Amino acid sequence: MALLEWGDGYSVCDFCTAGRLDLIKTPPIYDFVHKTLPEFIGCDVARVTTGAREAKFAVMHSLAKENGWIVMDANAHYSSYVAAERARLNIALVPNTGYPEFKILPEKFAEIVENTKKKGEVVLALITYPDGNYGNLPDVKKITKICEDYDVPLLVNAAYAIGRMPIKLKDIGADFIVGSGHKSMASCGPIGVLGMSSEWESIVLRKSSKYKNKELELLGCTARGASIVSMMASFPAVKERVKRWDEEVEKARYFSSKMEEMGIIQLGDKPHNHDLMFFHAENLYELSKKSKDGRFFLYRELKKRKIHGIKPGLTKNFKLSTYGLSKEEIETVLMAFREILGIA
Amino acid sequence: MALLEWGDGYSVCDFCTAGRLDLIKTPPIYDFVHKTLPEFIGCDVARVTTGAREAKFAVMHSLAKENGWIVMDANAHYSSYVAAERARLNIALVPNTGYPEFKILPEKFAEIVENTKKKGEVVLALITYPDGNYGNLPDVKKITKICEDYDVPLLVNAAYAIGRMPIKLKDIGADFIVGSGHKSMASCGPIGVLGMSSEWESIVLRKSSKYKNKELELLGCTARGASIVSMMASFPAVKERVKRWDEEVEKARYFSSKMEEMGIIQLGDKPHNHDLMFFHAENLYELSKKSKDGRFFLYRELKKRKIHGIKPGLTKNFKLSTYGLSKEEIETVLMAFREILGIA
Numbered sequence: 001m002a003l004l005e006w007g008d009g010y011s012v013c014d015f016c017t018a019g020r021l022d023l024i025k026t027p028p029i030y031d032f033v034h035k036t037l038p039e040f041i042g043c044d045v046a047r048v049t050t051g052a053r054e055a056k057f058a059v060m061h062s063l064a065k066e067n068g069w070i071v072m073d074a075n076a077h078y079s080s081y082v083a084a085e086r087a088r089l090n091i092a093l094v095p096n097t098g099y100p101e102f103k104i105l106p107e108k109f110a111e112i113v114e115n116t117k118k119k120g121e122v123v124l125a126l127i128t129y130p131d132g133n134y135g136n137l138p139d140v141k142k143i144t145k146i147c148e149d150y151d152v153p154l155l156v157n158a159a160y161a162i163g164r165m166p167i168k169l170k171d172i173g174a175d176f177i178v179g180s181g182h183k184s185m186a187s188c189g190p191i192g193v194l195g196m197s198s199e200w201e202s203i204v205l206r207k208s209s210k211y212k213n214k215e216l217e218l219l220g221c222t223a224r225g226a227s228i229v230s231m232m233a234s235f236p237a238v239k240e241r242v243k244r245w246d247e248e249v250e251k252a253r254y255f256s257s258k259m260e261e262m263g264i265i266q267l268g269d270k271p272h273n274h275d276l277m278f279f280h281a282e283n284l285y286e287l288s289k290k291s292k293d294g295r296f297f298l299y300r301e302l303k304k305r306k307i308h309g310i311k312p313g314l315t316k317n318f319k320l321s322t323y324g325l326s327k328e329e330i331e332t333v334l335m336a337f338r339e340i341l342g343i344a
Numbered sequence: 345m346a347l348l349e350w351g352d353g354y355s356v357c358d359f360c361t362a363g364r365l366d367l368i369k370t371p372p373i374y375d376f377v378h379k380t381l382p383e384f385i386g387c388d389v390a391r392v393t394t395g396a397r398e399a400k401f402a403v404m405h406s407l408a409k410e411n412g413w414i415v416m417d418a419n420a421h422y423s424s425y426v427a428a429e430r431a432r433l434n435i436a437l438v439p440n441t442g443y444p445e446f447k448i449l450p451e452k453f454a455e456i457v458e459n460t461k462k463k464g465e466v467v468l469a470l471i472t473y474p475d476g477n478y479g480n481l482p483d484v485k486k487i488t489k490i491c492e493d494y495d496v497p498l499l500v501n502a503a504y505a506i507g508r509m510p511i512k513l514k515d516i517g518a519d520f521i522v523g524s525g526h527k528s529m530a531s532c533g534p535i536g537v538l539g540m541s542s543e544w545e546s547i548v549l550r551k552s553s554k555y556k557n558k559e560l561e562l563l564g565c566t567a568r569g570a571s572i573v574s575m576m577a578s579f580p581a582v583k584e585r586v587k588r589w590d591e592e593v594e595k596a597r598y599f600s601s602k603m604e605e606m607g608i609i610q611l612g613d614k615p616h617n618h619d620l621m622f623f624h625a626e627n628l629y630e631l632s633k634k635s636k637d638g639r640f641f642l643y644r645e646l647k648k649r650k651i652h653g654i655k656p657g658l659t660k661n662f663k664l665s666t667y668g669l670s671k672e673e674i675e676t677v678l679m680a681f682r683e684i685l686g687i688a
Contacts, residue, residue, distance in 0.1 A: 050394040054563065078554075081551050081554055081555065082558050082560055084564055085553065085560050189570045208425065208426050209429065210422075211425065213421060216426055216430040217431050218421060219395075219426055220423050220426050226533045
């Protein structure tokens, strides 16, 4: 009846005997981190982190040197940039091709690595696959080859890939891969995954001199509590849905083509290869200018039709994803846009 | 009906317009972080972090210099030590007084700061208040005065204080204070709090050069999602329970005195000032040697009596807390120990 306990939050720590999160066997965190995850993302070594940004920072902080540089694509998530600043790295950005495709080209990546090497040591490169704005999937294998040629380790930020689409670090050939539990792996609460090839284990997962089993970059343990349990609980469904990726791409392409028929332009890769899409809608913008809702026009019009998810205040440019929507739902959304535009 | 969304985990990010967690007004995270928390822990500036250890690391990483030192008490949680190693600081430990009290004395703290200053710059000192083993509360005001005299900023690790007992950074006079949401603030999932005096804001909460409102050490945002919401939901109850701290201390002292009557020694401060207690039980150990359960003897005997919380495998030395137990529950636990010892 009576409870004697140290803390009062739910915590998997209560089950911990070996003194490290990833070694806990009940619930089976050990198997998940050391077998299931490495197999799923095709890497030698995996860990869970408190988030994708924290995973990126752990790698950057491990590899950072005074006056060191990182090369990253200009489509990178802000947290990649901020993590690099926190790690006190100098940052060189690989520009995209601009409107309307915003592509990151391998030859441009090579050029920036080449130029940056003249300024100092490039300790790491980062490519966003796909980016969170356009949902563009750059030619990551070519970029890996370039980084290899320049002897620069490469981190693939796959926050919108792992858990949505099939992706394996070994197929890509890069050094590190980062995923996001709450963004793409149906986890509750912030949690990230970090995968790497075994050659980096002793550097990124170096241990405390005093607490022999504690990994410094993970501060001993990371996603303590409900987040890791929810990731494990969702995993079987996530593993299954990844197999249906072709259908998701097909749906996205269909949706994009129908939006373009309405005069709304899909930016980024075309044909598109991912469910994340960025649309540019001059026609909606013109309508919004005449509406009393102003820049909340699109948000309110969609909300009226029970369609949620577009950020309030965006009408001219907006992002959306067709992930997991049924064909009927896709049609409902398309019809809503047609209605709003008065072409239904 | 249809959902268009970027991620699929629940996230307060959906409500974010200003681009930083602590600025979100619905749910009222802004008020919680900028008014409620600073008032509660008596500091100028507060933030939530992904955990107490991440808060400590953020401060250490901000203040670290090449060949810099940190002085911390030997009763520090392992994560304080690991965070300092991660921040590439040299570490000097202030020894405790050893068995049976394990106290950290201010004069010893002064001596170690003095000696360490001869080796290099001491960029930070850390005192654990209370520590998680003995529940000892060192004379933190004296230690603050010493650090002031040596011009060394002081971080108070109050992971087992904030949310349990009244504590305010301004009363102590130190520079930083760290709390733990899941350990002592009834939050679900890992979350920490970091408080500081305003002079440190521009250093520890320095912003990105490119993303002007993103704080580097927090990687933009920290405890995204359910953790912060659960901390806010629990806060009114936490605020109330802190007012009953005197009763908690009284209960702990009563429990300790009754345990000692059974020949079980309470280590650490005496009379005790906190609900966390460490017991040394030679008599239970002797019994366990005759039992087939061996070192799981105490765990199993308590479990039989529906008392949970002691770590499996500990019999000679064990920690427990009387926090939140009713007087009847305290008696139930005491009776269980008497029964196990055969003196009921």
